[in-house]
Amino acid sequence: MRLLPAAGLGLATALVLLQLLQAIVPTAMAYAVGVLVSTLTAGQPPLGPVTLVVALLLAGQVGWLLLEAVQTYTARRVDGVIRARVRSVAAGLPGLDVLESAAFQDRAARAVDPGMGVARERSAGNAVTGQVTLVFRMVSAVAAATLLATFSPPLALALLVVSLGVRAVLRRQWMAIIDRLDADTAGQRYEYYVSTQAVMGAAKDVRLFGLSDFFGGRFRAAAVRTYGPVWRSLLGVLRRQWWIGAVVTLAAAAALGFPAAAVLRGDLEPGGLITVVLAGVGVLSISQMGMEAYDIEYGLRGLDAADELAAMSPRASRPAPAKAARHAPEVRFTDVVFTYPGGDRPILDGLTLTLRAGETVAVVGENGAGKTTLVKLLAGLYAPDSGTITVDGAGPRVRRPPVTVLFQDFVRYPASVRDNVTAAVPPPHDDAAVREALARAGASGLPEDLSASLWPEGTDGTDLSGGQWQRVALARALYAAGRGRRLLVLDEPTANLDVRAEAAFHEQVVAGARDTTTVLISHRLGTVRAAHRIILLRDGRVAEDGTHEELLAHGGDYARFFTTQAAAFHGGER
Template sequence: MAGLLFVDHTVWLVLQAVQTMVARRIDGDLRARVRLQATRLPGLDWLESPEFQDRAAQAVDVGMGLGWDRSAGGAATGQLRLTFRMLSALAATALLATFSAALAIGLLAVSLALRASVRREWIGIVDRLDADTAGQRYHNYLSEQAVFFAAKDVRLFGLSPWFAGRFRALGMGTYGPVWRQLLAVLRRQWWAATLTVAAAGAALGLPAAAVLTGSLDGARLITYVLAAWGVMAISAMGLEAYDIEHGRRAIAAADDLAAHPVAAGSAGHPVPAAAPTIRFEDVVFTYPGATRPVLDGLTLTIRPGETVALVGTNGAGKTTLVKLLGGLYRPESGRITIDGVDLATLDLPAWRRRLAVLFQDFVHYPADLRENVAYAAPERIDDAAVRTALEQAGGAALLAGLPSGLDTSLWNEGTDGTDLSGGQWQRVALARALFAVAAGRHVLLLDEPTAHLDVRAEAQFHEAVMSNVGDATTILVSHRLSTVRSADRIILLRDGRVAEEGSHAALLGLGGDYARFFTLQAEAFTANATTEGVR
């Protein structure tokens, strides 16, 4: 007996370790599938949609609502546990049938019916939870904002009570219906408890009565009672039932993502080897959920090697034009051509390797300085080229001041990480774009490149950067009209179309919106300069 107990405990420990290992490997595979699906998407339309966000959250949910992970590995191991439980119940049924076939079959039928009914009601709670996946995502987002991303505002403005109150209110709104349904299920379990008591009475009473009447040997009583108990054990909702259901939902969500058609982009017409002619032909584009198009019949031609500045009020479509040119979105109607070939039919990855893009909300990579510059052209990581790009972007002093030079980690959450100021990060991002141009990118897209620079640094940027783009076509988006004066052509967008077009001098002579905006900005700058001089 001691030996059997030792073996039993040893096997249990081994099974626990193996179960954990198997579950984690399966979960890792599922998460890898979701990540691969996300990275394979050629554009942002499906990636940014609520449907994709909900399915991705369901595939990798960590069990915030009911404290139960959606683990595909847990579902697999849970299915094995359930299989063995079912086999044990069948074996117990066969043993009990040697005493009474009617009692054995009746207990098994009642136990399976109880299990199916209870499972249906309890698993219905998961349906209620899945009905508001967006609420769960927002609840998690609010928590991250309070603890990490909005930490400065929380302390400076005393927002802790606001965040705490919003967090509680959102939690009640999102999870309150789930817990109310849970309580309702508990209240409806009286009939299941009654039926269980009746079945238990039969399981205990019939063998006992047989012993009292002498039709059953008393030594066999405990055998049949334990066998009956083994049959009834299958009626209990073990933990594996929840593991299976939650994991099944995760797998279904991942399968839904995989089933979504992914637009082709890995093959198509070859891209031009040099700076191409880019043309927007009556392009219309509306963001999902918006009621008005951002671009509404835009027609524009950008010639090879030309520096074109895009200006206009907020929402005029400047950044959207850049995103469409990068293939992040597709026009609703019209087309964008590259040397006469529709962008939709080009080899999209190859086309993107011809672009150097700097958005206003550029990424701060959790990596060293070298990689933060060279990621714009990862196929060419060369220290000399990185240093040259930093110098051209006005970052020589920044490089000299860092403790480990190019090896300095810019991940400020790391042990030896170094954070940069907004202007310094802007220079790193500019160096990233120039590095890409030096690596052979023929189209440079700059979306508000001097947003974090002062006026003097802005002037240095245009003197140093714009003189180092070579033959690349440059598209510059800016609200500061002083930064676009040297452009070959200035395009003013209004209502999603080209409203004014020409050189700086020509547009001033036209006396339209550009001239009015430029005059207002110049007057504000003159007033600020006068005030600073008086001080």
């Protein structure tokens, strides 16, 4: 309920007033119908009571329609606030370590996931509107009991106690199912949903290798594992419903029987009978649990998860944003040791390295040597266990370095060509510079119009080839470098390029990056040979360091890799 004001004062007031109307109408109707019947039996003109009954009917129906709309709008607004809160917690984390932890991902999934679809949506907004509904259902029951008390206070009290008691028992029984749903972890949910997404993503494989049974089987197994315990709980609850039915039947019999006996004794008019019976029904209606109980219980778990997420934010303050650098920066790694959270061995183990201002340094090494990890630390996405990293003297966790990175798994934004190129730097943007970056990146065959959408899944988007996407991502890095992010990291930038394009790469991209310190990671040694220096990583530290010629003369791993690649290439040429 504390989140209700987040929906806005107008909506919150409208919600409360409409709920109040819904709470009052049934009792008012019981009274009005009783008066109408009394008027008719007395042979008096019924215009006044008929008008009242019709007015109440209309008010109830119109109010109900408005309430549905206001409730939905309120709930979605509150959900928006929760989503914004989760986004802000995630964006406020200085690095990736907490973000990638299972605990964070599980809570984030609980806080914003759309629910399991069995009972209800998991929505904090629905929980808030459900709480308001519950309060006014109670008000409605108490109003009906007050009217019933004009006939018999003990009957009114007994019906109220039985209704509330039955409701409490039902609630406890059915909410055990919510516990089952909530025991499901983010991982299971992920598997459940991803299995359908994977079928879309793997459409080529599914057709080529006939994988429908593979995906179908996984989907079914995940669904049974997730929902099996829920279905068993549901059956158990249904089996225990007989005695609840018996208690409610007895209460209903009393609600009808006592007024009927009073009519037979001549103590109650037919009009009074109608009023009393309708009031009794109004009291008993609270015994039905209503969907708001699910909304409250399930939605509040999402809210709890959002609160837990906020508590997981580290005390450390966020690094200050990167400032546009006027000159190429200098980077120093000193005795850096780093192990991934949950990892059992350091990936970097005493790494010491200086990247001098304006230099192009190629980093090579076997798969898993730690090249990409080095870049993630340089960008401040992870903090070293020990040792220091500084960019022009400042640690990346104090101030974000003026870095721009073309990662191997670069992002394909579902946006225009212009937005894909300019995404890494704030506006204003310059179309001439965008076109220059695309030209330097060698991007050809793109839509001429920079506003054209590159959204392969959209109805009007254009899809690009893997190489074209990589060039667009490269153009993004080059554009950002030109706008003051003068530490340029290119991780496997030629992976999707053909041989001719790879040969032109150094001249167009690296040599053209003026006043920029460049880190170039590549397995294709043809790409790295023109770098000012080449670093070979082994066992988490720098094993070889020198120019291409120096390392060939040294005769170590680099020389062996180069000779092997060159031999394979020339062998292939013959």
